[in-house]
Amino acid sequence: xxxxxxxxxxxxxxxxxxxxxxxxxxxxxxxxxxxxxxxxxxxxxxxxxxxxxxxxxxxxxxxxxxxxxxxxxxxxxxxxxxxxxxxxxxxxxxxxxxxxxxxxxxxxxxxxxxxxxxxxxxxxxxxxxxxxxxxxxxxxxxxxxxxxxxxxxxxxxxxxxxxxxxxxxxxxxxxxxxxxxxxxxxxxxxxxxxxxxxxxxxxxxxxxxxxxxxxxxxxxxxxxxxxxxxxxxxxx
Numbered sequence: 001x002x003x004x005x006x007x008x009x010x011x012x013x014x015x016x017x018x019x020x021x022x023x024x025x026x027x028x029x030x031x032x033x034x035x036x037x038x039x040x041x042x043x044x045x046x047x048x049x050x051x052x053x054x055x056x057x058x059x060x061x062x063x064x065x066x067x068x069x070x071x072x073x074x075x076x077x078x079x080x081x082x083x084x085x086x087x088x089x090x091x092x093x094x095x096x097x098x099x100x101x102x103x104x105x106x107x108x109x110x111x112x113x114x115x116x117x118x119x120x121x122x123x124x125x126x127x128x129x130x131x132x133x134x135x136x137x138x139x140x141x142x143x144x145x146x147x148x149x150x151x152x153x154x155x156x157x158x159x160x161x162x163x164x165x166x167x168x169x170x171x172x173x174x175x176x177x178x179x180x181x182x183x184x185x186x187x188x189x190x191x192x193x194x195x196x197x198x199x200x201x202x203x204x205x206x207x208x209x210x211x212x213x214x215x216x217x218x219x220x221x222x223x224x225x226x227x228x229x230x231x232x233x234x235x236x
Contacts, residue, residue, distance in 0.1 A: 014067035017059075021068055024049045036204065038169040043161050043197050065154070075140040089215045096184060104220050107192035108227075111136035127152055134224065135159035136167075138195040141221030160195065167194025168201040187212025192220055 028042035028049070038044075054064055065072070086093070093100065112133055119129040131151035134142040139160050146156035171190050180186055186205060190198030191213035199217050203210030 010066070013059075013063060017064055017067040018071065020053065021046070021050060021071060038165065038172070038201075041165055041168065041197060041200075044165050047161065075143065078140055083218075085211065085214045086218055089211060092212070092215065099184065100188070100216065100219065103188050103192060104216065104223055107188075108136070108220055108224055111192075128155065131155040132159055135163045136193065136195065136220075137224050138217050138221045141225055145225055161197075164194050164197030168197040170194075171198055171201060183208040184212055188216045191216030195220075 025042055025046040028040070028045035031045060032040045032042055050064075053059075054061070115132045115135055116129070119125070119132050124132065127150060129151075130149050131146055131153075132155075133149065133151065134145040134156055137145065137160070139157055142156050142160045143153035145151075146153045168190065171194055174180075174189065175186060180189065183206060187202050187209040190202040190209070192198075194201070195217045199210060199213040202213035
């Protein structure tokens with residue numbers, strides 16, 4: 001079998017693109033560890049390199065996702081693993097639940113309302129608008145919500161990544177300008193506003209900030225899974 005014929009085999013493409021995705025992500029992590037800049041976050045660098053490679057090899061998104069869909073399927077076990085930070089921070093939840101609840105509700109409503117307003121201003125409607133609504137939730141929850149309300153989970157994942165990258169960068173600016181001294185406030189800011197990317201940034205600030213950001217990210221995701229369909233029905 002020639003190399004060209006081998007490349008056309010679905011199993012070969014799946015192996016190549018899966019390996020490329022993992023290796024480029026590990027490379028992006030090493031770059032970010034050495035140069036901790038927001039534009040070098042793995043969530044930004046790895047997809048950009050994969051896009052360049054796919055365009056250079058004339059590979060469609062459909063072919064790429066067909067070969068790497070098993071990586072997306074791992075989001076399911078990752079969602080179950082989110083129970084761990086909730087259990088570890090159960091004392092904090094019992095002690096600060098009114099503040100956590102108020103922050104989560106305010107942050108979630110703001111995210112949905114601004115997404116809806118942005119879609120309205122840009123004239124975005126239908127599936128694309130519904131895909132934009134869960135952009136401020138961690139990817140596993142966001143993709144689940146998007147499918148339930150009639151959006152495109154794949155598009156939602158892109159919006160989530162962009163929101164996380166921008167949110168982590170803007171979070172640093174907000175911390176520099178607002179007198180936020182408590183670890184709860186700092187962690188919640190990143191957890192609500194920038195989900196996974198924000199949680200990673202919060203861990204760089206401090207261990208407690210990172211733990212709170214991870215906790216808030218999970219709780220916001222769970223709350224939105226339950227409430228997002230109701231919010232969509234109300235705003236239609």
